Amino acid sequence: MIHTHLCDLLAIDHPILNAPMGGTATATLAAAVSNAGGFGMIGGTSPGGPDWLRSQIRAARAQTNRPFGVGFISSFPNIDDLVQVALDEQVAAINHSFADPTPYVAAARARGIRVFAQVQSLAQAQRAAKAGVDAIIAQGTEAGGHTGTAGTLALLPAVVDSVGGIPVLAAGGVADRRGLAAVLMLGAAGASLGTRFVASDEWGGGDWEQQAVLDATTDDTIRTSLYDQIRGAAFPADIADRVLRNRFNTAWNGRTTAITEQRADLQRQLEAGAKALDKEVVDISAGLAAGLIRSQEPAGLIVQRIVAEAEQVLQRSATLLRSG
Ligand SMILES: Cc1cc2nc3c(=O)[nH]c(=O)nc-3n(C[C@H](O)[C@H](O)[C@H](O)COP(=O)(O)O)c2cc1C
Structure with a gap:
């Protein structure tokens, strides 16, 4: 079984998160991922606001007794009201993307809540490390949704090398056994997957969007x-x-x-x-990994299959070695 620091940090079996996709990573998806042994994340930045978020957290709690978290687009205005809900509801972890996590660390710490920062550059990773976050998600430009310009392959190990042992997760381009095995080899303690979970039964968006991702x-x-x-x-x-x-x-x-x-x-x-549900007009967030996804499946099955198959990939990789 694959086991990393992240599993110990979050008390989970498998080092896989679903990304906190705003409005579409709902309680149902987060609970399914957590029940499968991963770490479910609710996308907390949604038009529903604080009441919606509170009801989602409570709904997730009704569906799983395992830990789960909430993630925010922390560059948005009025984010503090949403963060307060996550603090009050005592989720296991809070992720901040697209902003300096420093102002959020102390209040979470005081409640025993882990803080993650999703970053797109080395400088942001170092700032997050200095702020005292518990884990850093290094997001490469392959990612679906909002992202920077550095690719996962080089950004991830550079971040791992520069944050003094803080667990680093990979985000961007991981959708199957090969991606998970590869990022573990690059030094990641786990991976945060968005696009793969868009094509899951529990994703909260439209069927037509899921079909467009499967076709891409x-x-x-x-x-x-x-x-x-x-x-x-x-x-x-x-x-x-x-x-x-x-x-x-x-x-x-x-x-x-x-x-x-x-x-x-x-x-x-x-x-x-x-x-009109017109995919020729609207923004359907999806990453390059869309091309690796063949079918829509239950989120729990996705978690369990990726980790089981990545284990085989890692075992087989020894056959690349010759003695002498
Ligand atoms: C549909 C969709 C919505 C997303 N929404 C958010 C969001 O609200 N907040 C956030 O921090 N990241 C968001 N992301 C980015 C993810 O956090 C993550 O970095 C990305 O999905 C990882 O790359 P992958 O799509 O290749 O798995 C979103 C991604 C997708 C695909």
């Missing part, structure tokens, strides 16, 4: 700020959104001035696209 190859994503510009979403300047490529984002990607000028009309197009 590794060539079919684009990293764009288009949707954030239209919505005025608060992300740091070097962060953009990896989504499935479509007609709308192919036409508008990078046209910052034109987007600003025509923002009201683009907002209307986006609303109409969302109503």
Whole structure:
């Protein structure tokens, strides 16, 4: 069985997290992942606000007696009310993405709650380490959703080398046995998977979005700020959104001035696209790993199969060695 520091830190069997996908990593997904021995995460940044989050945490608790956490897009305004809910409800861990985690560490610590920081650069990883977080998620640009520009293959070991023994998880591009085995070899203590769990029975988005992810190859994503510009979403300047490529984002990607000028009309197009479930318009967050996913399955099965198969990969890797 694969066992890492992360398993001890979080009291889990398998070093796999589902990513805290805002609004779509709900109680049902988090509980399924935790019940399978992984660590379930609720995506806490959702239009539902604090009441929705509280009800999700309580629903997860009703579905599992294993530990689970909540993750936030911490660059968003009014995040403190949401964080307070996670603190009050005493979840096992809180993840902060896209912002300095320093202001959040002491209050969580005081309640025995672990703090994670998802980072996209070495400097951010070092800042998180200095802040005293319990684990760092090094997110490569392969990731679905908002992400930076450094690739997992080089970012991850560089972060591992620079944070003084704090457990580091990989995020971005891990969707099967090979990905998990590879990131463990790069020094990760575990992995946080988003796109793989989009194609799970318990994911909270639409069937049509799941089908689009299943149909996509590794060539079919684009990293764009288009949707954030239209919505005025608060992300740091070097962060953009990896989504499935479509007609709308192919036409508008990078046209910052034109987007600003025509923002009201683009907002209307986006609303109409969302109503019509039009995958040629809306943003379907997915990473390069979409090309590795063949079928939609229960989240628990995904966790258990990836860890069992990664173990075989690691065992077989010894056959690459010759003596003498
Ligand atoms: C549909 C979707 C929604 C996401 N939403 C969030 C979010 O709300 N907060 C966050 O920190 N990361 C979010 N992410 C990024 C994940 O945390 C994670 O880094 C990423 O999914 C890992 O790469 P992978 O998609 O290749 O597994 C999202 C990813 C996806 C696919």
